[in-house]
Amino acid sequence: MTNDNNIVTAAMLAIGDELLSGRTKDKNIGHLADILTAIGIDLEEVRIVPDEQGRIVEALNSxxxxxxxxxxxxxxxxxxxxxxADAISVAFGVPCEHDAKAMKIMGDNYASRGIEFTESRQRMARMPRGAIHIDNPVSTAPGFNLENVYVMAGVPSIFQAMLDNVIPTLKVGTQLLSQSVNCPFGEGSIAVALGNIQAENPDTIIGSYPKYENGRFSTELVVRARDAAKLASAVSAVKAMIANLEATQLPR
Amino acid sequence: MTNDNNIVTAAMLAIGDELLSGRTKDKNIGHLADILTAIGIDLEEVRIVPDEQGRIVEALNSxxxxxxxxxxxxxxxxxxxxxxADAISVAFGVPCEHDAKAMKIMGDNYASRGIEFTESRQRMARMPRGAIHIDNPVSTAPGFNLENVYVMAGVPSIFQAMLDNVIPTLKVGTQLLSQSVNCPFGEGSIAVALGNIQAENPDTIIGSYPKYENGRFSTELVVRARDAAKLASAVSAVKAMIANLEATQLPR
Structure with missing residues (x-):
């Protein structure tokens, strides 16, 4: 775990055959990335694995x-x-069992709707021993948290609602501030100058993202830094570079 | 590598800080998943890593x-x-060098447009020694293939065009056929019967995907198999299950 410089790191493990077959286009990775960036947690890795216990256990433990x-x-x-739930339990080496609190809230919920709380539905109350609930305001069946692992639903509306409940409980680091600059030149025209700016601004991360539209390239330049003054300084240098290129009328 | 039963497997490694910060919502994973499923290659894992050499090398080698x-x-x-290109070279333990063919086609292309073929632009002609080109019909600078690794651009239109060039060169397995059945019941109402159908149809993979719309659940049931007859048999069982539930008027 990286805790230097007030950096808090995270990974996502998206589980499901449907993501790997193309049937479902994942929406949770991008949402989690947006939210974590906004609050000051660095998402550093994502893995997508199929519905196979061994693969989930291996990825989670890593x-x-x-x-x-x-x-x-x-x-x-x-x-x-x-x-x-079974795979996470195996990963932690603890039993997967019906959680009393989950059984109660789910049982009450089904009873209020006149629906039998079948053994199948009770499966959703199973979690690794010692897990803490993540409330599900959408459809009752909870996610859970064990140590540093947060287990949430795949349906995006439920994933997002569960994440909203988790966010206030997380420690956060210094937010990575970000500023974008649109550049009308392709990467080939700016690479040397941009590389120099990156070298001169070592506490920033400068990303260059080519866009290809209507047969020509342009670039979105994204400067990121944890220090606002350093961010502003690098952004100024990037803008000066673009102004300088426009003056010289290089090919775009 | 898994080659039993004429199964061909694949993984995707998406590289880029912008995917992890949320700035860019990946479109290539879902596209690759669709294409590979269609031609008979099983996408079994996806990883997203940042623009850091060590992280790329580690993930690629795994x-x-x-x-x-x-x-x-x-x-x-x-x-x-x-x-x-540098990271892939390190992973394979070979030098990363300017490829003569790439230098030629890129040099000719820039010359025809009256644009200087600068050192920066020449960077795009660098690849691991021994790599084979993947043609880029969109913007010339090639991707490359080394052993079983195919390195392509991140811009979706270019990724897709490069993939189109790669597909005919790949060995494929028996396609995993798929059929979807819409089920008006939530998962809690079908789980036992569906689990029995899965047990009785071991050469199929039956996925259950809940949808939550307008305050109620329904389910999309997806049956997959490499054998058409086995697929049809399991689909029939699923449809019979739904008809049976409709007759008993269970809660949906």
């Missing part, structure tokens, strides 16, 4: 040792292909 | 030993943050 936090999506429903 | 094919996206432009 990620949870390496990062401050791991967020998972998917596989916590009542059907036979929902194996995340 | 994936290329495990799967028949690895496809990468991102980091092959001319700017300082484009480090994929």
């Amino acid at each position: 990620l949870r040792q390496r990062y401050d936090y791991v967020f998972t999506s998917g596989g916590i429903g009542p059907t036979h292909d929902d194996i995340t | 994936l290329r030993q495990r799967y028949d094919y690895v496809f990468t996206s991102g980091g092959i432009g001319p700017t300082h943050d484009d480090i994929t």
Whole structure:
């Protein structure tokens, strides 16, 4: 885990055959990335694995040792292909069992709707021993947190609602501030000057993202830094570079 | 590598800080998943890593030993943050050098447009020694293939065009056929019956994907199999299950 310079790190483990077959286009990775960046946690790795216990266990154990936090999506429903709670339990070496609090809130909820709380539905109350609930305001069945791992649903509206409940409980680092500058030149025209600016501004991260539209390239330059003054200084240098290129009328 | 039962496996390594910060919402993973599924290659894992050489090398070496094919996206432009060619070279333990063929086609292309073929632009002609070109019909600078690794651009239109060039060269396995059945019941109502169908149809993979719309759940059931008859048999069982539930008027 990296804790120098007030940096808090995270990984995401997205679980599900449907993400790998193309049936479902993941929406949770981008949402988690947006939220973590906004609050000052650095998402440093994402993995997508199928609904296979061994693969989930292996990936989770690798990620949870390496990062401050791991967020998972998917596989916590009542059907036979929902194996995340079991896999997380195996990864931690603890039993997966029906949680008393989850049984109570889910039982009450089904009773109020006149729906039988079947064994299948009770599967959704199973979690690793010692896990803490993550409330599910959408459809009751909770996610859970064990040590630095947060296990949430794959349905985006539920993933997002669970994440909203988790966010206030997380320690955060110094936010990585970001500023974008649109550059009308392609990367080939700016690479040397931009590389020099990066070298002269070592406490910033300067990203160059080519866009290809209507047969020509332009570039979005993104400067990131944890210090506002250093960010502003590098952004000024980038803007000066663009102004200088415009004056020389280099090919765009 | 898994080659039993005519199965061909693949992984994707998406490279780029912008995917982890949320600035860019990846579009290449879903596209690759769709294409590979259609031609009979099983995408079994995806990783997203930042623009850091050590992280790229580690992930690539893990994936290329495990799967028949690895496809990468991102980091092959001319700017300082484009480090994929160097990282792949390090992973394979070969020098990263200007490729003569790439220098020629790029040099000719820039000359025809009256643009100087600067050292920055020449960076895009660098690849690991021994690599084979992947043609780039969009913007000339090639991707490359080394052993079972295919290195392509991050810009989706270029990634897709490069992939189109790669697809005909790949060995493929028996396609995993797929059929979807919409189910008006939530997972809690079908889990036991569906689990039984899965148990009775061991050569199929039955996925259950909850949808939550307008305050109620329904389910998309996806049956997959490499054998058409086995697929049809399991789909029939799923449809019979739904008809049976409709007859009993269980809560949906």
